[in-house]
Amino acid sequence: MTARNPVGVGVIGAGNISDQYLTNLTRFPDVHVLVVGDLDTARAESQARKYGVQEWGTAADVLAHPDAEIVVNLTVPAVHAEVSSAILAAGKHVWSEKPIAVDRADARALLDQAAAAGLRIGVAPDTILGPGLQTALRAVARGDIGTPLSAQTVMQYAGPDLWHPAPEFLFAKGAGPLFDMGPYYLTALVCLFGSVTRVAALGSTARAVRTVRSGERAGTDFEVAVPTHVSALAQFEGGGVGQSVFSFDSPLTRTGFVEITGTEGTLVLPDPNAFAGQVRITRVQQRGRDPEWETVTPVGIEAGRGLGVLDMARAIRGGGPHIATGDLGYHVLDTMTSIDEAVASGETVRVASAAPGTPLVPEDWDPFGVTA
Numbered sequence: 001m002t003a004r005n006p007v008g009v010g011v012i013g014a015g016n017i018s019d020q021y022l023t024n025l026t027r028f029p030d031v032h033v034l035v036v037g038d039l040d041t042a043r044a045e046s047q048a049r050k051y052g053v054q055e056w057g058t059a060a061d062v063l064a065h066p067d068a069e070i071v072v073n074l075t076v077p078a079v080h081a082e083v084s085s086a087i088l089a090a091g092k093h094v095w096s097e098k099p100i101a102v103d104r105a106d107a108r109a110l111l112d113q114a115a116a117a118g119l120r121i122g123v124a125p126d127t128i129l130g131p132g133l134q135t136a137l138r139a140v141a142r143g144d145i146g147t148p149l150s151a152q153t154v155m156q157y158a159g160p161d162l163w164h165p166a167p168e169f170l171f172a173k174g175a176g177p178l179f180d181m182g183p184y185y186l187t188a189l190v191c192l193f194g195s196v197t198r199v200a201a202l203g204s205t206a207r208a209v210r211t212v213r214s215g216e217r218a219g220t221d222f223e224v225a226v227p228t229h230v231s232a233l234a235q236f237e238g239g240g241v242g243q244s245v246f247s248f249d250s251p252l253t254r255t256g257f258v259e260i261t262g263t264e265g266t267l268v269l270p271d272p273n274a275f276a277g278q279v280r281i282t283r284v285q286q287r288g289r290d291p292e293w294e295t296v297t298p299v300g301i302e303a304g305r306g307l308g309v310l311d312m313a314r315a316i317r318g319g320g321p322h323i324a325t326g327d328l329g330y331h332v333l334d335t336m337t338s339i340d341e342a343v344a345s346g347e348t349v350r351v352a353s354a355a356p357g358t359p360l361v362p363e364d365w366d367p368f369g370v371t372a
């Protein structure tokens, strides 16, 4: 079925992650991708042609498109704020890949600019709209594990220099394991526990120089500007505590590990960098026995990256808030920046901002349905 009034979408940034966005945004009926832009216009053209998008060009061409209401910012973190600000200045709503910006001042300026212009900002990760986290949020809200007390998360592997053809930005300010992968884990924890109020952390950098390992530039050395291993502790507003490892220094891959322990049980979540997966609960076991698992009945339809853009598009047409807001993105950036400061200073750091409550996605929410 075709929507009568789909929301026009432009995309700036036709790199690695644009495949996932363009795959999904071109199959959700409520949005219509009109134009793709990149500094490298040949890349924009090739991605546009691959996904049947009619127009391509530079970022300026996307901003000038009269029917693009939302522009999706898939550039590298160092220019997220600059590109998002230009999108707002062109009178369009922003969906930004994470993080919203690389420092608090730029992120705050964007939120102020959007508010003054009456425009929306949505920020990745939109995995929080996926069936995996939505099922877990409902389980916690129902009291399936009693009162949530603590969280453990682990994201460790040998690093994106292994697979990304241009991995330099992932070891620059605004990235590293904390700022690149932290948004998935910390956004999930903030949705489950509420705002982070203070953090402590230690970090290290295994190698000052790393080497591109895949693609045409394999063998190229580059400098590392950030800690590549961070161990962080977080206190949440209700008193819960979390401990998280973010590492690009581990030969042993352990990613997507998220456990929430409550007074009545421990909830195991799927990878917060994925949209779906099993949610399981175990309760106190007898000594010497293996844990017994209950599987939580899943809700929702699996789709993938672009759900946040779709949710924002539907909110634009229907009124009301969207879910993955700029304010949530700001709080997660503020938390990560505080963790980074704690690594540098060795001190506990208070987190000043608060996250807005995250509304649940309705159980019958169908990304492939027509509502516009």
Ligand SMILES: NC(=O)c1ccc[n+]([C@@H]2O[C@H](COP(=O)([O-])OP(=O)(O)OC[C@H]3O[C@@H](n4cnc5c(N)ncnc54)[C@H](O)[C@@H]3O)[C@@H](O)[C@H]2O)c1
Binding pocket: 012, 013, 014, 015, 016, 017, 018, 037, 038, 039, 040, 043, 059, 074, 075, 076, 077, 079, 083, 097, 098, 099, 166, 180
């Ligand atoms: N690669 C992944 O698996 C992945 C997953 C989730 C999120 N992300 C996020 O998506 C974003 C992009 O990551 P990527 O891996 O696609 O990076 P990438 O380097 O492959 O692609 C970025 C693209 O943006 C373009 N670009 C940079 N500055 C620009 C500007 N000022 N104007 C127009 N185009 C510009 C580049 O030319 C490039 O084509 C990052 O924020 C990253 O954190 C990436």
